[in-house]
Amino acid sequence: MADFHIDSKQFNIIGDIGHVRLEPGDVIVVTSPRQLPAQAMNIIRQQVGSIFAGHKCVVLDAGMKFEVARPAGAGDCHKLDTPERVFFYEQDFYVLSNFSAFAIMWKGLRFDTSEAVYHWEKFNNPDPTPFEDAVLDSIRCAPSAHVAFKIGQEHKRLRRPDWDDVKVDVMREILRAKADQHEYVRRKLLATGDRELIEDSWRDDFWGWGPNRDGKNALGKLWMEIRAEIRAREVVNG
Template structure:
């Protein structure tokens, strides 16, 4: 059997559309079951190639078979709700589906063995995905569901959402400027950054999922779901990794370089209302590390241009 990341239905299986109703969760869980069955079958061969994905290829195969059981249990529970005439997701269903994925096919004797983060991850994923239709439907659609609080930023109001790329959108890691990085082509610098979280860990499958992710947001979500597997030195090296990525982006795109230099000596701030490490955060007093790194890159480019003009 071929590596599931090369020429098999995995790409189609791993992708899913955001569910809008309870029924939409069925194909989503079916896709997950098929995906993990592919991985379990392949890793179960215990060849030299499969061992690259971890010291114990057969152990990883067992994890994937456990996931197959979990997602199957949750799918059966959702189908039961549909047979009973339910149309939308409720909080009780979310909790029950997550519990089914935790307890699911296991007897009480086995339950203690599966209380680690490794076992709970699919259950948390179930909660996250099931809450999408719950919150999207809003007040009144789900009995007992409180109205979703509307976030307003900038010129947004509860009745109006404003969108358009600002003049210096190129400095965002989510902007669509490809990056050649370590012999790979990434759609965004955001994806390259998350790919680096697993470099040298042997988690080639996770890196490939990030590399092939259909959006920067999905690359971020894949990295978040697997953060317990990222390289142990990540917190020590992440700022330098980001610095090198930004230099690469400016070097590979003349437009990015030109827009960056056009900011002159103004302070650069990532206007994030959530992240107070890379941006300035909700209170505008965060570390703004991304903005500071861009100012480093700008200073280096300006100095290089000045030397070239004198020479």
């Protein structure tokens, strides 16, 4: 987590930490409203490092913000929305991403993102052990969707045995809950019209279309399914 300078020719600020899915090589940029003593800067780096392990941190003096800088050229496969397609990884329709900040009430519990709900469900066994309970709580209380994702990855061995069989159905219900609980999400979803919805992830070829753009795009397909359901309800309700 050593501090270093950000070269604008080599890195681009791509957004606030709460709205960006971190990728390898990304840098956490912390800006402060005033010049900080070295001890304070070290504390910030340590705190950031404990949450976003593996990512470098740079502390600047320009107003307290937490942003992400990505190496220039990374993610160039992202495309702008077209008349035929909507890309919702980090574009205008980021609201459809599981990392977007829309809280969800799920089985009587509050989660900050649909991403956290998804990883929580991986370990939601009928009779969890005390350790599994602790994993569930750590995911639900994770400070960001990225941390919830990392916790889920770190405890793969504890996943419920039927996870691969049920994960698509679970995700469908999570997305329905997100749309049902947030009118803004419904409006943005309907605003996509009849365009194909694609999770523009360059590394996930199951939920997204992957590095070769030939993945399953399961998340995009589920959103299109839910979009059709919402339209059908609106027709019935007049």
